[in-house]
Amino acid sequence: MGKTKKSDYIVLALICILALNIGNIVIKFFPSSNKMGGLTSVVMKVDDFLDRTKNMFFPIMEVLNLEPRVVDNEDNHQFNEVEENMEYDNSRDIILDRLDEYESLIIIKDSKGMDTVENIPEPLMINKININREKPYILIYHTHATESYELAKADNYRSSDKGINMVSIGKVLADVLGAGGHNVDHVDTFHDLPSYNQSYSRSLNTITRKKDGDDNLRILLDVHRDAYLETNPNMESIRAKSKIELNGKSAATFSLVVGPDSPNMEQVLNFAKYIKAVSDTLYPNLCNGIIIKPTGKYNQHLSDYSALLEVGYNFNSLEEANEGAKLVGKVLSIAINSIIEE
16 A cells, blocks of 8 residues: 555545534434433534544644634533532532622612512612623523523523523513513523533634624623522422512523632622612512532623623523513623713
């Protein structure tokens, strides 16, 4: 046999990568009947193999620039207890369910949570922003878009159907914010497909591209849902705080997550506190609190007005999540209006 040219290896590598991608696409759209893990777990295994194969030919990929990617350490700080079929140890989480600085400012006239807009406190320790209302200034996106609710239990509470996963919740938020006069850009990209691996790096890419040269995109909302396994010993109390009754409807509750490793952590935390203060005024018990994780940035270093929202839990119904999202949208609309310099 004659001497193999370097170009032959490059061609062979590209053919292999193309074949793996085609196979990956087929698997993503091929229905699965697995009870736990289902479609996404199969796709994750294929994607992991694909990533390893690509890494073998990393110099080739770098030269051809086929898949530019921002390298970031956010993926070391994922908390994906349901997908991994294990319980995340939240004993190191710090949960703020009371806001001392807003305690005397929150006035609730109606315990049922009627819209008492005149009682909304002014934001504390938050710099007001100047924006052009004619252009998008709110970005809604989903680092873990396939997270879903009780309806998707058979597939490990995951779905690529945008009508029942976090994309649908983001749309509700965008619609409510839009009705409140806000200009919103809602990204429906699946950053967690084909796998959870590097989800935060993928969403970082999206935000970076969106913000490139656009100083108007100031408010970043990463919309998730929380999750617990049925085997959790505190499941009864968790279920008790998973929804509220309002105007004859059940609405999923929400929480906010803050990563401690961002250089602007205090500003992000102050923004989260104000969102909770507005929520506590309008809809008591709708916000379960602010969760400060032991590590992580969650891309919140990109703006002082970043918020990671967890709307409902994996065991909530989609209807409850939608109702909760409507209330969260109203809370955000008022909170954001309060920090905009007119």
